[in-house]
Amino acid sequence: MSDETPHSECWLQGRAIVSGIAVGLPFFLQECSLQSSETSRSSFSLSDEIARLASAFAHTQHELGILVDKLSSEGFCQEAAVIETQVALAEDTSLRQEIENAIQTQFLPAEEAVREVTEEFRGRFELLPEIVFRQRFDDVDSICQRLIAFLTMGGYAHGQIPQHAVVFAKSVTPSIAVEMSVHGVGALVTTHGGPMSHTAIVAKARGIPYVSGIDDSRMAPSREGGKVIVDGLAGLVIVNPTNETMQRYMALAAAHDLCLQENTVAAAPETRTRDGQRIALLANVSGVPEMKQVSCFGLDGVGLYRTEYQVLEHRRFPSEAEQAASYAEMVQLAEGRPLVIRAFDFSSDKGWEEVWDVLPNVKEGRRATSLLLDHQTVFQAHLRAIIRASRHGPLSILFPMVSSVGELEQCKLLVQEAWSFVCAEKEVAFPRIGAMIELPALAFQTRALASMVDFLAIGTNDLIQYALAVDRSNTACFDPNLTFHPGLLHLLAIIVRESTAVGVPVSVCGEMASDLLMTPFLIGVGFRHLSMVPRLAPMVRHLVRSLTVEECERLAREVLGMDSPETIRARLREWYCRNHGVLQC
Numbered sequence: 001m002s003d004e005t006p007h008s009e010c011w012l013q014g015r016a017i018v019s020g021i022a023v024g025l026p027f028f029l030q031e032c033s034l035q036s037s038e039t040s041r042s043s044f045s046l047s048d049e050i051a052r053l054a055s056a057f058a059h060t061q062h063e064l065g066i067l068v069d070k071l072s073s074e075g076f077c078q079e080a081a082v083i084e085t086q087v088a089l090a091e092d093t094s095l096r097q098e099i100e101n102a103i104q105t106q107f108l109p110a111e112e113a114v115r116e117v118t119e120e121f122r123g124r125f126e127l128l129p130e131i132v133f134r135q136r137f138d139d140v141d142s143i144c145q146r147l148i149a150f151l152t153m154g155g156y157a158h159g160q161i162p163q164h165a166v167v168f169a170k171s172v173t174p175s176i177a178v179e180m181s182v183h184g185v186g187a188l189v190t191t192h193g194g195p196m197s198h199t200a201i202v203a204k205a206r207g208i209p210y211v212s213g214i215d216d217s218r219m220a221p222s223r224e225g226g227k228v229i230v231d232g233l234a235g236l237v238i239v240n241p242t243n244e245t246m247q248r249y250m251a252l253a254a255a256h257d258l259c260l261q262e263n264t265v266a267a268a269p270e271t272r273t274r275d276g277q278r279i280a281l282l283a284n285v286s287g288v289p290e291m292k293q294v295s296c297f298g299l300d301g302v303g304l305y306r307t308e309y310q311v312l313e314h315r316r317f318p319s320e321a322e323q324a325a326s327y328a329e330m331v332q333l334a335e336g337r338p339l340v341i342r343a344f345d346f347s348s349d350k351g352w353e354e355v356w357d358v359l360p361n362v363k364e365g366r367r368a369t370s371l372l373l374d375h376q377t378v379f380q381a382h383l384r385a386i387i388r389a390s391r392h393g394p395l396s397i398l399f400p401m402v403s404s405v406g407e408l409e410q411c412k413l414l415v416q417e418a419w420s421f422v423c424a425e426k427e428v429a430f431p432r433i434g435a436m437i438e439l440p441a442l443a444f445q446t447r448a449l450a451s452m453v454d455f456l457a458i459g460t461n462d463l464i465q466y467a468l469a470v471d472r473s474n475t476a477c478f479d480p481n482l483t484f485h486p487g488l489l490h491l492l493a494i495i496v497r498e499s500t501a502v503g504v505p506v507s508v509c510g511e512m513a514s515d516l517l518m519t520p521f522l523i524g525v526g527f528r529h530l531s532m533v534p535r536l537a538p539m540v541r542h543l544v545r546s547l548t549v550e551e552c553e554r555l556a557r558e559v560l561g562m563d564s565p566e567t568i569r570a571r572l573r574e575w576y577c578r579n580h581g582v583l584q585c
């Protein structure tokens, strides 16, 4: 399939991370550094290199400052907080000192010294026992990439990456993805990167098509500079497309845009299958900006509000009053639509040191609901804050990663206590209560859990992680077939069958809910509630409207009879492509 003759069309098959189609000119994030280190090496002067490094740091700090202001003014407080951490790192003298030492002792040009120190840091961080520390390397890496970009081409952040460019890189850190989205990047193509990574979540939230799994050698044809098409659904990168391919893709992109327009309406009619089955499309949100998208993408409500992101916003653990104020704002923005507020879902791999003092057992590996139950004073305050917000409109409380029936019983008692306390101040309705199934073992206790709650929600990101022993934050080796593992599909089928049998609604709220290849399967096994990044809802709505429950059930039965993830993926893809005119590869 791959033809590497210069200027001939070349198809590169990678992993589909974020769907969507983009056409643009290629831009190589790291390549620039190699060219100018050659130049600088020929005229090496110690003092010049130290001075170049100083300007690179000054520029980086300035650049990050602008980014923080821009993100804050657009209401992206959490992203702004991530970048603020990097501002602090860039201002810290120890990183700069290490790079200066490398220049002075090894006579390296500044950019090579930065690269050397980055690698040293990578090695040191990799040795750290806890993932939370290891992930801190992302911030160092982001700063170093900015320094190198400045030293080799005067910075890539402002004006260097042309609008609509297709950015090629080994990997892209979440903060750089945020910045690139602000500057209108067209698409991302990387070597490393998985669909559940934070970079993928940023790209999804901003509608940037993203394909990973394309290594350096396969990126070669695109270095010729010809146009590139990125098909984020098929996981395809087409370099130097012929006129014919271009026309086909332009038609697909136009259909995609039209579909977005038609399905992105604030007052969207209910989403129903062709044969009339109602499917609720709900939003996953982590703060006010996404909450504002709920109405403009015509969603039915919020299926998952990730409250733990409040810590990023405040840069510390929020007080009960701060929590209550945030939840009240979210309830008001929901304008009467259903709103599911998930209790704090902290774990050491989420990496927020701000919670360590308040919930110290997180360091022992406790997480989610078990962690909250370890620290009941904090948990009680959190529940009171949520329940107080229900004065402004209806809400539900969802408990993350419940690990036993007993745990859920304790949560219910605590909700009862918190509710009585709040009612003593002023009467409020008793909240609906839900539990998340994210641990495979709990799938087999669905009936017991369902009988105790008003609704269930499946966190497929964690369910996949724990069912198939994949580290969701390790993006380097994510196998795209995993999501289609027959064992996982059977788990989903069991959960929906058992909860439906006792009349309790169950939603899918991991990234799988917006995977268009999975939509017919999910409907076919019986899911009627899908919760996703708001921006992806129009495409899911468009697909749902073209399906009938009967054909979905047939397809689901067929794939549940298959034994290999590869075969299942191929069948779902073939089915989708045949019904939706997408190019097959």
Ligand code: PEP
Pocket (backbone or CB within 6 Å): 304, 306, 345, 438, 458, 459, 460, 461, 462, 463, 509, 510, 511
């Ligand atoms: C999940 O695990 O699928 C989920 C929705 O929760 P989170 O991604 O916040 O862990």
Ligand code: MG
Pocket (backbone or CB within 6 Å): 438, 459, 461, 462
């Ligand atoms: Mg989860």
